[in-house]
Amino acid sequence: MKGVLLVNLGSPDSPTTKDVKPYLDEFLMDKYVIDVPYLLRALLVRGIILRKRPEESAHAYAKIWWEEGSPLVVLSERMQKKVQPLVNVPVSLAMRYGSMTIEKGLQELSDKGVTDVMLFPLYPQYAMASTLTILVKAEEIRKKKFPHMKFTDVPAFYNKPDYIKNLADSIQKHLVGFDYDHLLFSYHGIPERHIRKTDVTKSHCKIDGSCCNTPSPAHEFCYRHQCYETTRQVVKLLGLPEDKYSLTFQSRLAGDKWLEPYTDVEIDNMPAKGIKKLAVVTPAFVSDCLETLEEIAMRAKEDFEANGGEEFLAIPCLNDDDEWCQTVSNWINDWAK
Structure with a gap:
């Protein structure tokens, strides 16, 4: 059975220093984001950046936070909910960083009997720190937890x-x-x-x-x-x-x-x-x-x-724009035939 995992960047659970700090630690300690040897990365992130950045970032998140939660998460969920009725396969949503993990998203699909997954990084342009880290992380999880699954990676769609x-x-x-x-x-x-x-x-x-x-x-x-x-x-x-x-x-x-x-x-x-x-x-x-x-x-x-x-x-991003959601559903339907 086929299914789709949409993957976006992620968000802390709340705009507080307590929640922002572990989120930033996971994000910045990613070797595809700060691509230096582990010890140097740990020194930079945990010895320098995480001393001040969590409080500053929490303040910034607090300025944009919605009553429903993180705008990125809320908007991604709205998009998923619009796309789902337009396709005939299950569509789940995950984040590369934070509590909405790729593992949870794959588990949700697995529970529905999905074995063939369209892995869909929500980035128009390819980059190490966005697309690649999603693909690598998902494959690590697949090998450990879902060896029965196979992935079809959606390439960058910058010019479609x-x-x-x-x-x-x-x-x-x-x-x-x-x-x-x-x-x-x-x-x-x-x-x-x-x-x-x-x-x-x-x-x-x-x-x-x-x-x-x-x-x-x-x-x-x-x-x-x-x-x-x-x-x-x-x-x-x-x-x-x-x-x-x-x-x-x-x-x-x-x-x-x-x-x-x-x-x-x-x-x-x-x-x-x-x-x-x-x-x-x-x-x-x-x-x-x-x-x-x-x-x-x-x-x-x-x-x-x-x-x-x-x-x-x-100018707002495409978010859950009807035309954009239709385009995503068309890509999914073409793959799921």
Whole structure:
């Protein structure tokens, strides 16, 4: 019997330091997130980062927390509930980090008699710290707990025409009535070394002005290329002129060289360049979360206005948009035939 496991990032159980600390520990101790030797990772995370970050993050989570719970979890659950009636196989939801574990999601499917699982990471673009860690963790659990199961992994869907149309339609819908000067595509940042580590050719990715535009097998796993390609296709569909949009990367950690340009730096400088009305979309996420609701819709908005900006629009993620849920169900139904 076939079934689907949707997997998103995860969330602490509450916006308190007590719950945020173990969540951050699990997240940051993941070798695919902070990809340094274990002892150095433990020193960085448990010796330095977790001394202050849990309290700061708890404060940020408290600003966006909903009565029903974590926005990321609530929105993912809403999406799952919309998709389920549109397909003929069981659909479960899990998170890579936190209490809604992949093991629980697989157990839920197993209890329903599922042995053939469509493993569906909810990330449009492929990255070590998102897609890969889900696939590796799920396979570890499968071998230990569910050896009777087999997986079909859903590849990155950054360039699938129906996803691109959903994203473009959503952007267009939210821009109605907003006379914007500029549309910013802000993607989650990753360290530059992650790009090189996922380069299957071991030579293509130079992170310069040309490699992402030069055809290569490396692009199947290149996060940077996939971000630029998502943007290129959406912009083409929307018919945007070159001077009307740009692409940046957000949420970097100190100490490493991360993908540039940086969202916060670019947004701070925009008002001085004559951009007074800014719209921001965050296509690395399909569900609104801390990085979109607090970092962009709150902090970036405040910084933009503090630097002379006049109007700021944070465009929501696809979340449980009807068109998007229909697209996901179509992909599932095509696989389940």
